[in-house]
Amino acid sequence: MHQYKGKLIIHTGSMFSGKTSSLEKDIKRFNIAGYKTVAFKPAVDTRYPKSEIRTHDNTTLNAVMVNNISEIYEYCRIHNPDVIAIDEVQFLGGKIEDIVKAINKFLEKDVTVVLAGLDMDFSGQAFEIVKELMPMADYLYKHHAVCAKCGTDAWVSHRKTKAQERIVIGATDEYEPLCRKCFLEEQND
Ligand SMILES: Nc1ncnc2c1ncn2[C@@H]1O[C@H](COP(=O)(O)OP(=O)(O)O)[C@@H](O)[C@H]1O
Numbered sequence: 001m002h003q004y005k006g007k008l009i010i011h012t013g014s015m016f017s018g019k020t021s022s023l024e025k026d027i028k029r030f031n032i033a034g035y036k037t038v039a040f041k042p043a044v045d046t047r048y049p050k051s052e053i054r055t056h057d058n059t060t061l062n063a064v065m066v067n068n069i070s071e072i073y074e075y076c077r078i079h080n081p082d083v084i085a086i087d088e089v090q091f092l093g094g095k096i097e098d099i100v101k102a103i104n105k106f107l108e109k110d111v112t113v114v115l116a117g118l119d120m121d122f123s124g125q126a127f128e129i130v131k132e133l134m135p136m137a138d139y140l141y142k143h144h145a146v147c148a149k150c151g152t153d154a155w156v157s158h159r160k161t162k163a164q165e166r167i168v169i170g171a172t173d174e175y176e177p178l179c180r181k182c183f184l185e186e187q188n189d
């Protein structure tokens with residue numbers, strides 16, 4: 001796994017596409033290889049206990065809940081991990097430029113950074129931080145869920161309710177992954 005030292009790995013795509021599962025798998029492999037790892041999750045995601053990241057398949061990973069990039073930086077200054085993971089990076093607090101700067105500093109110090117986050121919100125708008133980070137990646141994986149209407153590869157997370165605020169925490173109660181065609185049909189209904 002030493003080939004990943006100082007590399008940025010990003011898992012992106014819609015909800016249910018396997019972003020968190022992929023981050024979990026990466027971290028478990030780094031653990032097996034003997035690296036000191038830590039996974040962070042933004043405090044905004046209140047679905048699960050503070051100290052765990054949980055996939056839609058209910059597999060879990062120990063995590064440290066943080067409010068912003070400064071808290072991650074401070075934690076890592078004290079604990080010196082070899083590998084840092086951040087789930088739901090689209091919700092991480094802090095200015096985009098500060099997040100980018102902190103991630104670049106980790107990479108310069110040969111730390112591996114694994115990120116998982118939504119590329120787009122429920123309306124198909126890019127999450128700005130993910131849009132900024134994607135071209136920086138050494139390894140960029142766009143994952144696909146199965147379209148809940150037609151069974152092809154999904155493209156976006158469609159919100160099933162009328163809520164318009166950007167952040168609405170939820171799972172299958174609130175969202176379904178759709179392909180572009182099915183998403184446009186929903187919007188035109
Ligand atoms: N429509 C769907 N397409 C693909 N996977 C789905 C779908 N609905 C539920 N799932 C489940 O979601 C799991 C992926 O969960 P997870 O890794 O937490 O995804 P993400 O972090 O991208 O939301 C899949 O392994 C599958 O069991």
Ligand SMILES: Cc1cn([C@H]2C[C@H](O)[C@@H](COP(=O)(O)O)O2)c(=O)[nH]c1=O
Nearest residue numbers: 015016120121122157166167168169170
């Ligand atoms: C599309 C979209 C999603 N959210 C929320 C819903 C979930 O709590 C998370 C995404 O979790 P996942 O691990 O990727 O399934 O984000 C939101 O607040 N706003 C949106 O537009």
Ligand SMILES: [Zn+2]
Nearest residue numbers: 147150179182
């Ligand atoms: Zn479809």
